[in-house]
Amino acid sequence: MPLYLRRPESAPSGNPRIVSFGGGHGLYAALRAFRLLTENLTAVVTVADDGGSSGRLREEFGGLPPGDLRMALAALCDDGEWGRNWRDVIQHRFSSEGSLNEHAVGNLLIAALWQILGDHVEGLDWMARLLRTHGRVLPMSSVPLAIEADVELPGGRREVIRGQSRLAATDGQVAQVRLSPPRPPARQETLDAVAQAEVVNLGPGSWYTSVMPHLLVPALADTLYRSQALKILTLNLPGAELETRGLTLAAHLDSLHAHAPRLSFDAIVVDAAAAAEEPGLEASAARLFGAQLWARPLAGRRPQQHDSLKLAACYRDLLLDAGLSVDEQW
Missing domain, CATH: 3.40.50.10680 (CofD-like domains)
Structure with missing residues (x-):
């Protein structure tokens, strides 16, 4: 039917x-x-990621975490030479003994555009133009968010876990999820x-x-x-x-x-x-x-x-x- x-x-x-x-x-x-x-x-x-390259940039600059936004932009690159090359560039992670280690190039480009333009959506739209993406990428909220959850741990103990990276790694059973701020x-x-x-x-x-x-x-x-x-x-x-x-x-x-x-x-x-x-x-x-x-x-x-x-x-x-x-x- x-x-x-x-x-x-x-x-x-x-x-x-x-x-x-x-x-x-x-x-x-x-x-x-x-x-x-x-x-x-x-x-x-x-826009609740708080781990890895995104978490470090979020902590340093205070804006939205760019990692998941970068992944979405990469997905929308076309399969021609331009799209393939730029997809590889923005997904590339530095390997070094210094402060750039494990930073994704695309995260840094997005953070730079946000600092220059002062607007998250405008910065993402400029990244989309550079990459010639098939579509648009938008954040779900205009402010960076934290995830908090009530989790039942092995043995029956209940704990409040705060942070996307910690929640993603829990071995407990999630009972309820909240955002902070609560009404973003x-x-x-x-x-x-x-x-x-x-x-x-x-x-x-x-x-x-x-x-x-x-x-x-x-x-x-x-x-x-x-x-x-x-x-x-x-x-x-x-x-x-x-x-x-x-x-x-x-x-x-x-x-x-x-x-x-x-x-x-x-x-x-x-x-x-x-x-x-x-x-x-x-x-x-x-x-x-x-x-x-x-x-x-x-x-x-x-x-x-x-x-x-x-x-x-x-x-x-x-x-x-x-x-x-x-x-x-x-």
Whole structure:
């Protein structure tokens, strides 16, 4: 049965307006897939990273952490010589005995643009022009955020863990996630992109530190709830990621619903092999979110990473089923 699409006024035929939320490698895979289907693509990226190069720059300059934003820009580079070379440049990390060790070149370029221009979105737009990206990259909030979570540790002890890098490494069970500041502002450009989208996608990615934080920014969450776009949730592949170790996909859905009970989806995309291991997943998708389950082979060669071409094929079929035309660039 075709999906029911309550969409805004359509973009030019074959180029639906798509917004994809997330961060890190999960968002990278989704963007590499969506850029094969449209030129009207916007990445909305988490800004709570506090580790590695991003954390050091955030601590020194006080702005947004640039790492996940850089990853999204890299995903949107084209596959020509210009795009490949610049993707390699911004992803390159210095190796030295000095203070530049492990800094990503793209993080430094973004931080420089922010310092020169004094505006996060303007700096990202200039990076996008330099890279000739297929789409736009926007932060989910206009201020840097900290993630805080209540975690059940082995032995039954409960602890509050603060910080993205610490939460990502916990071996406990996350019960609740919060942001600090607790009601952070969203950029108007981000809200406008979501309001005008024909398709919005959440995930895949680190569940509590890359996916769920978007729903904890009040203005952004409210705009997403009210959106008439086709709404997609892309679930993670099974794996040993610490923050969700031992968590079933059905439990992923339960935790998301607990944090955002007003949220609904039209489709939940999941790897077919993973879905086969959880026969109750389809019922959970319908009960919690009113969504159809789209189970397709999505795993790549690397463990716990999606294959972007397989994702693109699934998204294409899903969008066509919903009555949207796509501009395939295979």
